[in-house]
Amino acid sequence: MSDIKVDFKAVQHIAKLSRLAINEQQAQEYTNQLNQILGLFDKISNLSTEGIEPLVTPTEIEIFWREDIAENNYSSEEMVANAPSQQGSLFKVPPVV
Amino acid sequence: MNITFSSFREISEAIKTKKVSAVEVTKHFLDRIQLLDTKLNSFITLNENAIQQAQNIDDQIKAGDVLGPLAGIPFGIKDMLCTKNLRTTAGSKILENFIPPYDSTVVKKLKNSGAVILGKLNQDEFAMGSSNETSFFGPVKNPWNPEYVPGGSSGGSAAAQAARLVAGTIGTDTGGSIRQPASFCGVVGVKPTYGRVSRYGIIAYASSLDQAGPMTSNVEDAALALEMICGHDPMDGTSSQKVIPRWSADLKADVKGLRIGILEEALKSGLDSDVEKTVQNSIEAFKKMGAEIIPISLSLIEYSIPVYYLIAASEASSNLARYDGVRFGFRAEMQETATSLDDFYSITRGQGFGSESKRRIMIGTFCLSSGYHEEYYVKACKVRRLIKNQYDEAYKKCDIILSPVAATPAFKLGDRISNPLAMYLNDLYTTSANLAGLPSISIPFGLSKNRLPIGIQLTAQAFEEQKLLNAGFALEKASIIGKEKPYVI
Numbered sequence: 001m002s003d004i005k006v007d008f009k010a011v012q013h014i015a016k017l018s019r020l021a022i023n024e025q026q027a028q029e030y031t032n033q034l035n036q037i038l039g040l041f042d043k044i045s046n047l048s049t050e051g052i053e054p055l056v057t058p059t060e061i062e063i064f065w066r067e068d069i070a071e072n073n074y075s076s077e078e079m080v081a082n083a084p085s086q087q088g089s090l091f092k093v094p095p096v097v
Numbered sequence: 098m099n100i101t102f103s104s105f106r107e108i109s110e111a112i113k114t115k116k117v118s119a120v121e122v123t124k125h126f127l128d129r130i131q132l133l134d135t136k137l138n139s140f141i142t143l144n145e146n147a148i149q150q151a152q153n154i155d156d157q158i159k160a161g162d163v164l165g166p167l168a169g170i171p172f173g174i175k176d177m178l179c180t181k182n183l184r185t186t187a188g189s190k191i192l193e194n195f196i197p198p199y200d201s202t203v204v205k206k207l208k209n210s211g212a213v214i215l216g217k218l219n220q221d222e223f224a225m226g227s228s229n230e231t232s233f234f235g236p237v238k239n240p241w242n243p244e245y246v247p248g249g250s251s252g253g254s255a256a257a258q259a260a261r262l263v264a265g266t267i268g269t270d271t272g273g274s275i276r277q278p279a280s281f282c283g284v285v286g287v288k289p290t291y292g293r294v295s296r297y298g299i300i301a302y303a304s305s306l307d308q309a310g311p312m313t314s315n316v317e318d319a320a321l322a323l324e325m326i327c328g329h330d331p332m333d334g335t336s337s338q339k340v341i342p343r344w345s346a347d348l349k350a351d352v353k354g355l356r357i358g359i360l361e362e363a364l365k366s367g368l369d370s371d372v373e374k375t376v377q378n379s380i381e382a383f384k385k386m387g388a389e390i391i392p393i394s395l396s397l398i399e400y401s402i403p404v405y406y407l408i409a410a411s412e413a414s415s416n417l418a419r420y421d422g423v424r425f426g427f428r429a430e431m432q433e434t435a436t437s438l439d440d441f442y443s444i445t446r447g448q449g450f451g452s453e454s455k456r457r458i459m460i461g462t463f464c465l466s467s468g469y470h471e472e473y474y475v476k477a478c479k480v481r482r483l484i485k486n487q488y489d490e491a492y493k494k495c496d497i498i499l500s501p502v503a504a505t506p507a508f509k510l511g512d513r514i515s516n517p518l519a520m521y522l523n524d525l526y527t528t529s530a531n532l533a534g535l536p537s538i539s540i541p542f543g544l545s546k547n548r549l550p551i552g553i554q555l556t557a558q559a560f561e562e563q564k565l566l567n568a569g570f571a572l573e574k575a576s577i578i579g580k581e582k583p584y585v586i
Contacts, residue, residue, distance in 0.1 A: 006463065018414065018462040019421075019439065020455050021447030030459060036518050037460055041403045041473060044480050054478030055485055056305055058534025059291045059559050062338050066331045078198045082425035091423055094431045096438045 112169040119169030123151035139257040143216040168211030173263040176217040179298040188232040191449030201298025210325040219253030231453040240583035245507040248278030255282035273527025276539035280502035280552025283541040291534035292337035295330030303412035306531040321345040350571040358393030358495030369505040375543030382575035405528035407477040414461025485533040506549040541578035
């Protein structure tokens with residue numbers, strides 16, 4: 001893991017996967033910063049974690065169930081009110097291909 | 098009655114016995130905001146209905162209704178928590194105009210207990226930051242010295258509380274975002290056990306770490322506010338069903354025989370001399386009050402920064418995928434001619450997110466991507482369990498772990514913002530409590546030579562908030578901060 005570093009091209013690829021448009025200057029800056037940060041992450045690669053289960057939810061939460069009942073809490077007008085563009089109760093987007 | 102410095106209990110009693118009206122109390126704090134917040138920039142949005150909310154409380158009192166313990170208490174809310182019909186931005190351009198159609202459970206519970214919402218408080222963008230400098234709405238100034246940061250990400254909450262622009266505030270804590278600004282601004286800040294407070298309606302940053310909690314002027318207020326916002330919520334799948342004890346009623350400053358574990362790694366790590374002195378003074382104070390002092394080692398604490406940032410960024414990259422410029426939030430100007438779907442998303446997100454959010458989305462995307470997922474994300478989750486195991490071992494020897502909140506008092510605006518790595522290292526002592534899901538509190542205890550507050554962090558086992566609050570309550574009584582005031586007051 002300690003060998004993994006990202007170059008300029010890899011950062012552009014990560015930005016594409018992240019759906020973030022960044023310019024070349026930003027990509028260069030992020031390349032430097034991401035390498036520094038990944039260097040910090042490399043610290044954990046030397047720790048032995050054999051037989052250790054990953055921990056995701058840190059406290060023991062009792063599982064609970066609720067009925068899956070459809071509720072009508074909001075009007076469609078309320079639901080589209082925050083859209084950058086709307087028409088009636090519909091979300092409006094520019095033509096995309 | 099001096100409303101500015103009164104406790105929740107005092108204000109609420111005065112309102113219920115009609116010595117002062119809820120409207121007068123609300124107006125008092127709105128006047129303070131008007132007068133002082135131009136110096137601090139702690140509020141993003143004021144609630145135009147605050148006086149109406151207070152009027153409703155007064156009307157209910159007149160009608161003889163029984164009101165909640167926070168009746169008429171004016172609160173400021175971090176802008177991560179959705180408030181119905183009141184703009185909620187998460188400190189981001191991408192949510193600059195977002196008006197939620199519903200209240201987060203925390204806000205709903207506060208309102209149900211009688212609290213009045215004064216407005217929404219500034220913060221680092223999506224709670225990603227330790228200085229409040231990543232906010233789209235500009236940095237917040239520290240009320241003790243305007244050249245210094247208030248800490249972050251709940252910087253607006255800490256500053257507004259320290260300057261008493263509000264009676265109480267709510268912050269959120271993913272890796273220290275309540276405790277570190279509380280320390281930097283000299284207020285009490287509580288991060289509850291993971292699962293105590295519903296995350297429903299709190300803008301998601303890192304869902305396995307996020308918890309909301311009170312930031313107040315004293316421990317008693319914190320205990321009461323915490324009691325009001327906790328509790329099971331079917332709308333949050335990680336919400337605990339445990340009964341909420343009456344922390345405020347059972348608050349006792351008795352620490353005789355309580356075993357206080359002192360985090361050895363912190364004392365050996367080259368702390369700022371004022372912080373070190375404050376830690377030593379707090380140990381002495383506990384000794385004097387009859388607590389048992391036990392050295393404790395958490396050798397893995399140095400790994401908590403990489404584990405935290407790896408997990409938080411991974412979860413953030415997934416949580417922030419929802420900002421696509423279609424259903425809500427910012428959309429970049431687009432030509433009316435056909436564009437590619439990827440460009441539609443990417444241009445909007447590229448312009449809508451600030452640089453720290455973009456950095457963390459990219460780190461997370463990388464750590465979760467095919468080929469790296471096992472080596473980074475899964476590995477971090479395994480080390481997370483090792484850290485939690487070490488805490489479990491430590492709590493066989495002690496009841497509470499004492500450490501500094503941060504290695505230094507507040508730093509100057511602009512000092513660390515250009516170096517993300519240096520900024521991340523601020524969080525060395527706070528992130529592990531989030532990784533292990535433990536309740537943790539920052540108690541204002543010392544002042545630096547430059548007259549900046551320094552907090553002490555106490556951390557307890559999961560669901561042991563009473564022990565934590567009691568220890569904090571005792572420590573607070575030995576603190577020098579209560580007698581000192583920030584310059585803005």
